[in-house]
Amino acid sequence: MGWPAAKGVLSGSYFYHGENNQAFLGYIVPLDYDNPHISPFDEFQQWKHQTSIKKYLEGGTRTAYGARALIKGGYQSIPKMHFPGGLLVGDDAGTMNFPRIKGTHTAMKSGMIGAESIYEELAKEESDKDIANFQSNLQSSWLEKELHKARNFLPFIHKFGTLLGVALAGMDQEFPNKPSNVMENADSVLSPKAMHPAFFGCFDWHSSVHGHWMLIRLIKLHPGCSAEKQIREQLNQHLTAEKIHKENEYFQAKYNKSFERMYGWAWYLRMVAELETWDDPQGKKWRENLRPLEKTIVSRTMDYLPKLSYPIRTGVHPDSGFALGQILDYARIAANKELESLIVARSGDFYQKDTDYPTKYEPSGQDFFSSGLNEADLMRRVLSPADFSNWLDRFFPELRKGKIGNLLTPVEVSDVTDGHIVHLAGLDLSRGWTLNGIASALPKEDPRRPILHRAAMDHAAMGYKYVFSGHYEGEHWLATFAIYLHTGVGIAR
Secondary structure, three states: OOOOOOOOOOOEEEEEEOOOOOEEEEEEOOOOOOOOOOOHHHHHHHHHOOHHHHHHHOOOOOOOOOOOOOOOOOHHHOOOOEEOOEEOOHHHHOOOEHHHOEOHHHHHHHHHHHHHHHHHHHOOOOOOOOOOHHHHHHHOOHHHHHHHHOOOHHHHHHHHOHHHHHHHHHHOOOOOOOOOOOOOOHHHOOOHHHHOOOOOOOOOHHHHHHHHHHHHHHHHHOOOOOOHHHHHHHHHHHOOHHHHHHHHHHHHOOOOOOOOOOHHHHHHHHHHHHHHOOOOHHHHHHHHHOHHHHHHHHHHHHHHHHHOOOOOOOOOOOOHHHHHHHHHHHHHHOOOHHHHHHHHHHHHHHHOOOOOOOHHHOOOOOOOOOHHHHHHHHHHHHOOHHHHHHHHHHHOOOHHHOOEOEOOOOOOOOOOOOOOOOHHHHHHHHHHHHHHHHHHOOOOOOOHHHHHHHHHHHHHHHHHOOOOOOOHHHHOOHHHHHHHHHOOOOOOO
16 A cells, blocks of 8 residues: 555555654554565665655654554454453554554543543442443444444455455445535435435545446456455445435435536546446446436536536636546437537637646646646547647647646645645546546657656556555545546547
8 A cells, every 4th residue: 555565565654743843754564464574664764765755854863763563453353342350452452443544542542431431330339340331331432433434444455455445445434524515404404324325425425426436447347356246235235226316306406406516427427428338237227227317417517518608727626627528428428419519519619729728837735637637638539639639739839848837747745634635646646547548639659649658657656656545535535536547537449
């Protein structure tokens, strides 16, 4: 997970600032790695020499160091924690929250609950040497809830690998959750699962949708993979006709006309398109189940685009270029000529005359898209190869010289625990697929192709290393972006 560990090793690192110009850093690696010659110390030393880390350590003085072993444990591994004359608490009991590689707060909480339970027992007239109330006190605490929430993360990873493991664990993880609904009245205050019985996991609605798309794409491209049975079971539970009907009902509410416009719409139609081209009995059933909400989204797109006076240019969800590209792919796959014609026409209205894109203003601090590259990736879908080549010369006039401002240089993420700053990891990945997409529309002998492909590879290398950070802020969605890039979505093969 974390460089320099080998692929599949669930490692991670941290770097925190402290007072008096001090820093606290460390490297964590499970001891169940396959290679018996791995030295965690040497891995840590190599990590410290990475450019982005090294620059902070040069000239410094080490004031303290140490090492310790943690018990991964987890919810399913916690033993009976009370016995006559004693309690089992802390890391020794396996109370670590592995997705976050954090155990200090949970260890402390188990000790606090233990102390409270002992006090309760001593306050009785006749105390019992076996503090059995410790277990019930633990089960009613936030510690129990936190560990239960993360219970499937480690087992899924061990069984299915990092990518699929993280994806599968997220589908049924209801909290934390960021609903984007408008509450009409007190009756509108519902849990995420009550509002969205199909797409309640992965922090927000659109992330859940594209998480489902990713699982569909993986078993479609890799039939017989180890996780196929588990994936099919989960999709069967979520993509039922009844649950999609309830999702569609939610869209019909008075204040939900613009819910997830157009980012979530685009991902839903991308999922439909994935199923449309899959000759699989279960896939065909899921595809039919999706039709009611598909119809609603298509209708709203047809109604909205003629009224959109100007394109939305941004590095986050509302960007028009990304959504139009995805929905155009859907329209062509679903043979919806009316929708296709509308998107082609509106794309021309919005972008045909654009020249000299201001690349120096990208990126902003929380982008996960390049609006300029999204636009170019859309126009290669809209224009003929010859027209696109000419349009690209006007749009990125310095590209033939190997220059597109900042757009060819990968970006680094300063804090993977910050839900907005970690967007930049997604920017590396989305730049990767747009650069590849733009290159694919140019003639093979075009000198811009190797420039774009080289930049795409650089962005992919940077982006992939953030996919499994151990922090839910990025992990709930970055795997989707990685799969989109890795499998060449939307590019003719």
